[in-house]
Every structure is written in structure tokens, then in C-alpha cells.
Amino acid sequence: MSISGIGKADDLEKYWSPALSEKADRLEIKSANRGHTSPIVEEYPYAQQITLSGKFVYHQKGRRGFSPTANGTYEYRAASGLFLIEIEQSNMEADKVFSEINSVVSESAQVRPIKAIDRRYLWSFFEQADQVISTKVRGPDGEKSLRNEIKTAGKKTGETGEIGTYEFSNNLEDYLLLSAKAKFTSPESDEPLVVKYHKGRFEIPSTPSDGAEYIIQLLEREIIAHSEN
Structure with a gap:
């Protein structure tokens, strides 16, 4: 579930x-x-x-x-x-x-x-993923953007298998993220979890529990904490 x-x-x-x-x-x-x-x-x-x-x-x-x-x-x-x-x-x-x-x-x-999320913080959350599987976005003028217009893959940092970051293209804040699917892996678990997002709504796997907790804490750090300021 x-x-x-x-x-x-x-x-x-x-x-x-x-x-x-x-x-x-x-x-x-x-x-x-x-x-x-x-x-x-x-x-x-x-x-x-x-x-x-x-x-x-x-x-x-x-x-x-x-x-x-x-x-x-x-x-x-x-x-x-x-x-x-x-x-x-x-x-x-x-x-x-x-x-x-x-x-x-x-x-x-x-x-x-929670439905309306500042696009800056939403992109920041997905930048923490191990792999962004897919995205659907709209450009600055409301046009649908081609998939290859946004670079959502890169190389992991580090040489010991720890979670690294992926490089995203510049000016991501110009793009409205409509939906996304991404893999996250907790440093305390080897099992990646796939998070889905669609127009303000998240779907986060609840098991394993440490993986879910990791994703929730990222959500709090990257989105919730900033929305309070």
C-alpha cells in the first residue's frame, strides 16, 4: 500500500x-x-x-x-x-x-x-532522487515541453555506493512540473522506493518503513520547511 x-x-x-x-x-x-x-x-x-x-x-x-x-x-x-x-x-x-x-x-x-506547491521546492525534492524515471512538464509560456528539454539523469557521486545527486538542467524553476515518477533509496535500506507525483498529490510507498520515513523527511526538509517561511 x-x-x-x-x-x-x-x-x-x-x-x-x-x-x-x-x-x-x-x-x-x-x-x-x-x-x-x-x-x-x-x-x-x-x-x-x-x-x-x-x-x-x-x-x-x-x-x-x-x-x-x-x-x-x-x-x-x-x-x-x-x-x-x-x-x-x-x-x-x-x-x-x-x-x-x-x-x-x-x-x-x-x-x-497539500495541493499547491511552490515549483522551486518541488524541483528541489526530486533533485534528491537516485533516478527520475519520468516527468511531465510545461514550459515558461505554458507550452508542453519535450522530454529531452530537461536533463533528469546524471552520474552518482562517490565511489562506495552511497546515494549521490543527479545534475539537472539550469532554470528548472521556469518549468511547471505536472507529474513525475522517481526512485529514492534510504541510506539505511538497499530497497529503492518509487514516488509518484501528479498535480499536487504524492503517492509514497509505506514499506519498508525506513525507506518511507526517509522520503517523508526529504519532503519535510525540501518542501514543508520552506513553505513555512
């Missing part, structure tokens, strides 16, 4: 608990486990941040009294504000879960789906 719902909330840890289920019409918070992050990436801005994670059940609106359910897991990262959800049912939209959460928490703590 993959993490497909990514939102942002402020101070949600002040309100979050399974007791919220009593106020919600369709959401059951099955557990809320408290933890903290350990840095994997260099210059990670949210070391030792509090995390809340667990399982939930969402009761969808059905016909003739039938109420199908969607099962999933969540994680809230208090310092960066990221709220991540993974849903077992592929036909279930994460925005519905966010909307139900927002109906039972304070307005100041509501979850906002």
Missing part, C-alpha cells in the same frame, strides 16, 4: 485522541500512539518532533442502510504539521477523511490537503 493522503495541520496534537470518534459521524479513531522522529536525512529541521499514529475506520455513506467501511492508518507529525494517511481501499478519497476530521476539531487545527 501507499501513503496517498497528505495534509497539513497546526496544533492537532492538542485535540487528537480516540475520544474524537464520539463526535464524528463516520470516523472511528482506533488508536493513537505517541512517538518521535529520529533524523535520517542531513540538516533535518524537525528532529525529535512528536508523532501521533494509529489506525482508523471510515464509514462511507451507503445506499439502503448499507454502510461500507474503509480501513486505514495515519500519522501526524507535530512540528512540520504533516498529516499522512494510508487507506486500504483504493476507491476511497483521502479528502473525505480530512473533511470528517475537520468537523470535530477546532478551526485552528483543521487538516488542509
Whole structure:
């Protein structure tokens, strides 16, 4: 499965608990486990941040009294504000879960789906990949750009197999990244994970967990931390 719902909330840890289920019409918070992050990436801005994670059940609106359910897991990262959800049912939209959460928490703590991302920071995130498999972009004047107009491959640095960087063409900020697919490998794992992006939405594999954590920390460092400034 993959993490497909990514939102942002402020101070949600002040309100979050399974007791919220009593106020919600369709959401059951099955557990809320408290933890903290350990840095994997260099210059990670949210070391030792509090995390809340667990399982939930969402009761969808059905016909003739039938109420199908969607099962999933969540994680809230208090310092960066990221709220991540993974849903077992592929036909279930994460925005519905966010909307139900927002109906039972304070307005100041509501979850906002992350959709509009500054292109500078989005490109910076994908520059951290081991390999960019494919991209779809638009040029400065809105025209569709040919694939070979943007150099998205290069040679790894280093001679011992450590993760290196790839060289990208100049003035990437002139191009709007519509979609991308790229491989990332955590320094603590040999298994690469493929991250997909399409018009503001990410899809991040959730296993292995150390690989997923590495990608999430890159997302926080390259995108979330800059969006707060």
C-alpha cells in the first residue's frame, strides 16, 4: 500500500485522541500512539518532533442502510504539521477523511490537503532522487515541453555506493512540473522506493518503513520547511 493522503495541520496534537470518534459521524479513531522522529536525512529541521499514529475506520455513506467501511492508518507529525494517511481501499478519497476530521476539531487545527506547491521546492525534492524515471512538464509560456528539454539523469557521486545527486538542467524553476515518477533509496535500506507525483498529490510507498520515513523527511526538509517561511 501507499501513503496517498497528505495534509497539513497546526496544533492537532492538542485535540487528537480516540475520544474524537464520539463526535464524528463516520470516523472511528482506533488508536493513537505517541512517538518521535529520529533524523535520517542531513540538516533535518524537525528532529525529535512528536508523532501521533494509529489506525482508523471510515464509514462511507451507503445506499439502503448499507454502510461500507474503509480501513486505514495515519500519522501526524507535530512540528512540520504533516498529516499522512494510508487507506486500504483504493476507491476511497483521502479528502473525505480530512473533511470528517475537520468537523470535530477546532478551526485552528483543521487538516488542509497539500495541493499547491511552490515549483522551486518541488524541483528541489526530486533533485534528491537516485533516478527520475519520468516527468511531465510545461514550459515558461505554458507550452508542453519535450522530454529531452530537461536533463533528469546524471552520474552518482562517490565511489562506495552511497546515494549521490543527479545534475539537472539550469532554470528548472521556469518549468511547471505536472507529474513525475522517481526512485529514492534510504541510506539505511538497499530497497529503492518509487514516488509518484501528479498535480499536487504524492503517492509514497509505506514499506519498508525506513525507506518511507526517509522520503517523508526529504519532503519535510525540501518542501514543508520552506513553505513555512
